[in-house]
Amino acid sequence: MSTTATSPQPGKPHAGILQTEGERRAVISEKPVTWKLPVLLSALGILALVFFGILGPNQTASFGLSSGGDFFQLPAVEVPAFLGGIVLSVLMLGLAGYAVFLKTRNLPAPRWVPVTFTVLFVAAFLIWVVGGARTPSISLAGLIAGSLTLAVPLVFGSLSGVLCERVGVVNIAIEGQLLGGAFTAALVASMTRSPFIGLVAAAAAGALVSIVLALFSIKYLVNQIIVGVVLNVLVSGLTGFLFNTVMQANKQQFNSPPGLDNIDIPVLSSIPVLGPILFKQSVVGYLMYIAVIVVWIGLFKTRWGLRVRAVGEHPQAADTLGIKVNTTRFWNVTLGGAIAGIGGSFFTLVAIDSFTEEISGGRGFIALAALIFGRWNPIGAFFAALLFGFADNLQSIVTIIGTPVPSQFMAMLPYLVTVLAVAGLVGRSRPPAASGIPYVKG
Secondary structure: OOOOOOOOOOOOOOHHHOOOHHHHHHHHOOOOOOOHHHHHHHHHHHHHHHHHHHOOOOOEEEEEOOOOOOOOOOOOEEEEHHHHHHHHHHHHHHHHHHHHHHHHOOOOOOOHHHHHHHHHHHHHHHHHHHHOOOOOEEEHHHHHHHHHHHHHHHHHHHHHHHHHHOOOOOOOOHHHHHHHHHHHHHHHHHHHOOHHHHHHHHHHHHHHHHHHHHHHHHHOOOOHHHHHHHHHHHHHHHHHHHHHHHHOOOHHHHOOOOOOOOEEOOOHHHOOOHHHHHOEEOHHHHHHHHHHHHHHHHHHHOHHHHHHHHHHHOHHHHHHOOOOHHHHHHHHHHHHHHHHHHHHHHHHHHHOOOOOOOOOOOHHHHHHHHHHHOOOOHHHHHHHHHHHHHHHHHHHHHHHHOOOOOHHHHHHHHHHHHHHHHOOEOEOOOOOOOOOOOOOOO
16 A cells, blocks of 8 residues: 555546546556566467367266255256367467457456456366366366365465455464464364364464464564464474374373364255355354455455555554554454464364364465465455365366376466466566565654
């Protein structure tokens, strides 16, 4: 957020009072537009045409849309893999050509261009993978529902990162917050026999890790990256020690938490595809949707969010307006840790019925990548986390159906996309200006 106001020049519309899309694009066209996006889309379009189209399999890929318990049944979608790859590749090349055309006129491509291109590329890739398998058929509804389930802790972790970085604190400790939440949820739920108390305890554990992060990085000005890494190692070692000395000694009392069952909303949960995703979730799953919406509204539609973003962009200017910069940072980081702790409870209260060492499996770092790919926006982070969950679920499914594509290749793709996003090849990706910079009041 910039506090510097610029005066409109004679004959030029001022960016702050533009009323039409044409005026906005006219101002943008005064800035040089790079070849990054047109070249990237063109290269990917050509690769798609070669591998998904010309060299694509000749089988028919089948995608099931309904399951046995659905309210009504939808027929499976069958797509000839070769023809589908050709058609989608041509559409992708058309979008790439449009981006090149706009570049020749020094106009940036609209946001819908890379978004539509990504959807087409994923669809073509999925048809190619399934069409080349020994059993060219998968349940698309099951793939999406499973992807969302795997993405739940990633979404909570990325939301924690959004809240921290929007206020100017880099949260590398997401992994420790998830792991601490998982351990505490299992321990407290086992002792109290209440998963809901375990859920609250998980949030408290995540908040405690964040308080340590905030204390050292905000008050004592220790490098935020170093503090985050140390906290991850500390929580990993502490939970591993307690697991071996306490939980293993009496598993029935300390590591047998009651789980949070799925809550089915009548009729709505039986809608094909959307039903299991939106209306057949555990308490943690429903909290995930609520958290994404609440954080987005809070950051971009409230006075609190304006202050938070001001602190993350220009803390000096925020200070002159009477905003307590370090206090705002402290409470935001604490809130982010509580949210990540809830995400950690998913591992032990929903996914499996006990805690194991390193149960988070590095997902805190994946959440950090989703945060970057989602451009520090709650909605963007949600869909980025869903992409990671999709890749994770897909690599398991392709092994079952016998596709020749290595599962490791699928696991690599989201990270490759993240690198491209950070490099600015799929659009501008800039963190808050004061992220990682401690504030000392002069």
